Amino acid sequence: MIEAKHISKRFLLKRAVEGIDLELIPGKMYGIIGENGSGKSTLLKLLAGLLRPSTGSLKINGSPLTRKSATDIAYMTDRGRFYPYLTVKQLVDFYDSQFHDFKKEKAFRILEYLAIDPDEKLKYLSKGNLGRAKLAVTIARESPFILLDEPLSGLDPMVRESIVKGIIQFVDFERQSLIITTHEIRDIEPLLDEVFILHGGKIIDHQTVDDIRTRERLDVESWLKRKMQGNESMS
Amino acid sequence: MGVDFQPDKPIYQQLIDRLAGEIIRSIRKPGDKLPSVREYAVETGVNANTIQRVYREMEQMEIVQTKRGQGTFVTEENARLVSLREDMKQQYVEAFVKDMRELGFTTTEMIRGLEEYHDEQEDRDD
Known part of the structure; x- marks a missing residue:
């Protein structure tokens, strides 16, 4: 379990996230949604142990969550770059050398499923195929937590669909937990069990997708819009 | 993607309706095996936890039957x-x-x- 108690992160004077409380348990799919600049990526980096909270406590399975927790957390961002001269196969070997829970054979199965040629150099891959290759090496890990920062951002509908299907096909929904930040809510919603809305660095609501649909009679995207409007009229 | 869902109803309920509809129209016949949880998840583009819930609720409704190690089947109780x-x-x-x-x-x-x-x-x- 990842447990955050009242964590905040400041960059100099700017508060990126503030007073975050959450509990993430294995076997659940979580979405963190909100507009650009709401603090989604910062929160995900905190949960990945790549940033340290300025205040508050952050634990994984009862121990402090640090950079070393990367052994239990797979993290993927749409920003970070890979060495462009590597082939896809060499990228797989690199991941294999870095992570004890990496399953090489599974990585190749995912690449095959997503129709990526392992002998291609990363620099010759299209944006969509690079996104697929990154997803493949990330979810080929058997880590209990998989964190994906905007996995569909800037990708065309075909690629988005294949990434969502790849996740459903290869993530072990009984043992692994997925935490996804996104603003492509429509594509991701059927994947999610629970959703957090982040606004101005704070979690302003947290619900299960079933509850949103049952009680509010809204899909997640419309629910987010309504929440944001409510929030603006209050402030 | 996969199936188009209506906004105002939980996805698991829409999938129960969909499968029940297919059973009534005899697209799925008594004794037919349903796809595995993961297969149906990929087909519909939905989280496997949701499909598990769909099968569990349909089992409680006695429309399907899960046989250990074999899978989930449409009931043969006419x-x-x-x-x-x-x-x-x-x-x-x-x-x-x-x-x-x-x-x-x-x-x-x-x-x-x-x-x-x-x-x-x-x-x-x-």
């Missing part, structure tokens, strides 16, 4: 399938009547409307 068909009819009738009432139609108007519509369709088929 009486249950007959009552499922009746339940589905009831459900659609209720939804129709509720919408029509909200629009201010009387029951007589609804019945007449259904009959007229039926006759028009018949004429078209001739």
Whole structure:
């Protein structure tokens, strides 16, 4: 379990996230949604142990969550770059050398499923195929937590669909937990069990997708819009 | 992607309706094996936890039966399938009547409307 108690992160004077409380348990799919600049990526980096909270406590399975927790957390961002001269196969070997829970054979199965040629150099891959290759090496890990920062951002509908299907096909929904930040809510919603809305660095609501649909009679995207409007009229 | 879902109803319920509809229309027959949880998850583009819930609830409704190590199968209890068909009819009738009432139609108007519509369709088929 990842447990955050009242964590905040400041960059100099700017508060990126503030007073975050959450509990993430294995076997659940979580979405963190909100507009650009709401603090989604910062929160995900905190949960990945790549940033340290300025205040508050952050634990994984009862121990402090640090950079070393990367052994239990797979993290993927749409920003970070890979060495462009590597082939896809060499990228797989690199991941294999870095992570004890990496399953090489599974990585190749995912690449095959997503129709990526392992002998291609990363620099010759299209944006969509690079996104697929990154997803493949990330979810080929058997880590209990998989964190994906905007996995569909800037990708065309075909690629988005294949990434969502790849996740459903290869993530072990009984043992692994997925935490996804996104603003492509429509594509991701059927994947999610629970959703957090982040606004101005704070979690302003947290619900299960079933509850949103049952009680509010809204899909997640419309629910987010309504929440944001409510929030603006209050402030 | 996969299936188009309506916004105002939980996804698991929409998938139960979808499968129940396929069973009533005999697209899935008594004793047929349903896809595995993961297969159906990929087919519909939905989280496997949701599909697990779909199968669990359908099992409680006694529409399907899970056999350990073999998978999930459409029930062969004919009486249950007959009552499922009746339940589905009831459900659609209720939804129709509720919408029509909200629009201010009387029951007589609804019945007449259904009959007229039926006759028009018949004429078209001739």
